[in-house]
Amino acid sequence: MTRPIRPKEHLVGPLAPAALPARPRPGAMPMPALPARVCPPAITDASLVLGMALPARCGRVSAQHLLRALGWPPHHRLDIQTRHGMLVICSASDGLHQVGSRGDLPLPANARHMCRIEPGQPVLLAAIVTHDLLVVHPVSTVVRLLADLHTHLAGADNWARG
Structure with a gap:
């Protein structure tokens, strides 16, 4: 028995989508x-005013x-934020805090705790006039920065002698 010859089937052709017209x-x-x-103005000696205070x-x-x-x-009116263990205080027309009638600044309790500011321990206040900011540095931060600087200087001094 011989098999009838069938034309070759092309199943793929009908399944392929038609080509879109060229666009x-x-x-x-x-x-x-x-x-x-825009670079912020540089902080210079004239734009930086420092002070020390003891929180009540x-x-x-x-x-x-x-x-x-x-x-x-x-x-x-003031806005007070904690950043990197410091308090950053800036002007804010809708700020929750305000300068006191005697020229005193409020340091909110939760912010003091976050920055480890204790009553009676000194804080370093830095007014950056060109940026309209006041930064409150806890004494622990100042001590750490000075210790790092002095360690570096002591190491450099010993290297220079040797």
């Missing part, structure tokens, strides 16, 4: 220009000469 490729769109980089039990510190340098009068 021109869209041209490259230009990238939008980035805004110019209620958490307020007297900082009248720093507030004058910043131009913050009594009842000036």
Whole structure:
């Protein structure tokens, strides 16, 4: 018995989608220009005013000469944030805190605890006038930074002698 000859079957052809008509490729769109980089003003000796204070039990510190340098009068609204173990205080029209009537700054209890600021332990206050900021450094941060610096200087001094 002979087998009838069948035409070759092409099953793939009907399953493949038909080619789309050729369309021109869209041209490259230009990238939008980035805004110019604005560098904040450099901190200079004239724009940095330092002071020391002892926080009271209620958490307020007297900082009248720093507030004058910043131009913050009594009842000036403030925003207080903790950053890297320090308190960063800036002007804020809708701030929750304000400069006291006697030129004192509030240091909220939760922020003091986060930064390990204890009543009666000194804090270093740095008013950065060009940025309208006041930074409160706990004594532990100042001690650590000075210890690192002095260790580095002592090592450099011994190297220079040897």
